[in-house]
Amino acid sequence: MAILMHTSKPKVLIPEKVSPDGLALLKDQFEVDEKKGLSPEELKSIIGEYEALIVRSETQVTAELLNAAKKLKVVARAGVGVDNVDVQSATTHGIIVVNSPSGNINAAAEHTIALLMAVARNVGDAAQSIKAGKWERSRLVGVEAKGKTLAIVGLGKVGLTVARIANGLGMRLVAYDPYANPNLAAAASVTLRSSLAELLKEADFLTLHTPLIASTKGMIGKAELETMKSTARILNVARGGMIDEDALVEALDAGTIAGAGIDVFTSEPPKPDSSASRLIAHPKVVATPHLGASTREAQENVSIDVCEQVVSILSGELPRSAVNAPIILPEEYRTLQPFVQLVERMGSLYTQHYSSVKVDAFRTTFDIIYEGKLASINTTKPLFAALVKGLLTPITSSDGLNINIVNAELLAKERGILINEQRSREDVNDKPYSSSITLRARATRSTSHSRSRAASPSASRALKAADSDDQIIQGFVSGNKPYISRLDKFSGEFVPRGTLLICRNYDSCGKIGFVGNLLGKAGVNIKFMNVAPLYEEAGEEEGKDGEAASEALMILGVDRPVGEDVRKALVGPDGMLEASVVNF
């Protein structure tokens, strides 16, 4: 079987300014191309070479760009908002989108407070005036934050951080967020309002902290502005497009809104004569060029956060903050990660071993049984994906198929693979591990539903009842290392790593010498060898001389790939019954 290997380092494209702190993590393993100022056409023409793309808010990651991306496995957004990424299209292509959900929250919240104070005390106007040689003390009298009502729309991570800082300024805090956690709101001294209309009426300062989505687009328009106090000031460090820029300019001109501090615009950078440009030019507006996340600290945080995730994804591990995949809790992540590796290797061992010993041995109906502690975890989706990846990667082109938690279910279905997930409550207290996994390929196609989660009373009872023609692989994790503990009817522990030669033979003298001799002639060194005897319930078979003979499995770790000619030469009347070569 052809095993595909990368001959060159995977490539990562960074078309924007991303802090070098994270990029340093990539440079050893990947080819990192920082290419700023690319036009959409230029980006499209080169994206096909890259496995990872790291962006901030300026690069538009469109469906058209993703269509041109032949090898892309991850789009990493070094920040929070993914409104510049076509996440749906990425999902369709099996491309994981990750972001840094908390790396720049503090920066965005502090910038909001900076704008609040700047607007309250006319800092922008005063700075320009004094630089122009003026001394306008009476025109530039401001207002205090203390005692004023800060109305927050969107009480998520940034909104809550703004609330906590504003609480320290002595502001009265109210918020509108239909999905807010009331306990977190109360702990931050925020009173929740049940409608936006109610909130707007009482705002001295209004600040927006929602994502730009259908329900927030244009949420502050002419009609909303008209319900606000004429002394109210508006802040936006979330996204352009949530406030109608023309309506705000009109209200500022008419004096029905007192001022605004704006960091984000409908077009960035603003086009000349656009509504964004008019808003920026307005004397009552303090404007900044999308600087919310632009602190050294935040850029370092988000860069390290997403680069670590790029490394994880390109190494076949789970990302921490996938936008288009189920979120794995940190404690679950720690539990699952070694099992993800185990399951992927079990799947890969299955495909490589069985299709090597018998061409048509690959089956499409599998039971995967989680036993012990693993049986009580909430989500097994990453394990399911790892199994599909392990099963299919050895028989597909690694460039053509990018299997991950986003698309595994769909790909399994497309290939007619049924995976029936079961949880066994069987006690594993007498074992040297707390969880184990059994993969069973059924001899006949079952009608069971893919990803069904039937709880099985006991994995070993289920296996005892199994068809003798079922193919079985069992494994466990110990000290974070994956072990295979059973392969078919043989039990014996080995680590699925490097190149393994797996031989089935009658347990008689001279077999080890036979294999060693042949491998030696082929220049292959044996690094280690394990012998796996028959599993306790498996019976003995008749040897070639008619006597009852016991079979055993020999697992040899070798230092280089074993050619198909050598593998074939190992099998014969004086040698092995079967031999397979497996690469991890």
Ligand SMILES: NC(=O)C1=CN([C@@H]2O[C@H](COP(=O)(O)OP(=O)(O)OC[C@H]3O[C@@H](n4cnc5c(N)ncnc54)[C@H](O)[C@@H]3O)[C@@H](O)[C@H]2O)C=CC1
């Ligand atoms: N200017 C900048 O450089 C930065 C901007 N941001 C932006 O700030 C915004 C908030 O970010 P996070 O706090 O991290 O997000 P988050 O997801 O933690 O919070 C968003 C909140 O908005 C609420 N929400 C959603 N729809 C709503 C609706 N229709 N009405 C009221 N509330 C609604 C949600 O329930 C959630 O609590 C995002 O748009 C993000 O892109 C974030 C960092 C830097």
Ligand SMILES: O=C(O)C(=O)COP(=O)(O)O
């Ligand atoms: O994280 C966000 O949502 C931001 O808006 C920050 O954008 P930036 O990375 O500074 O282009």
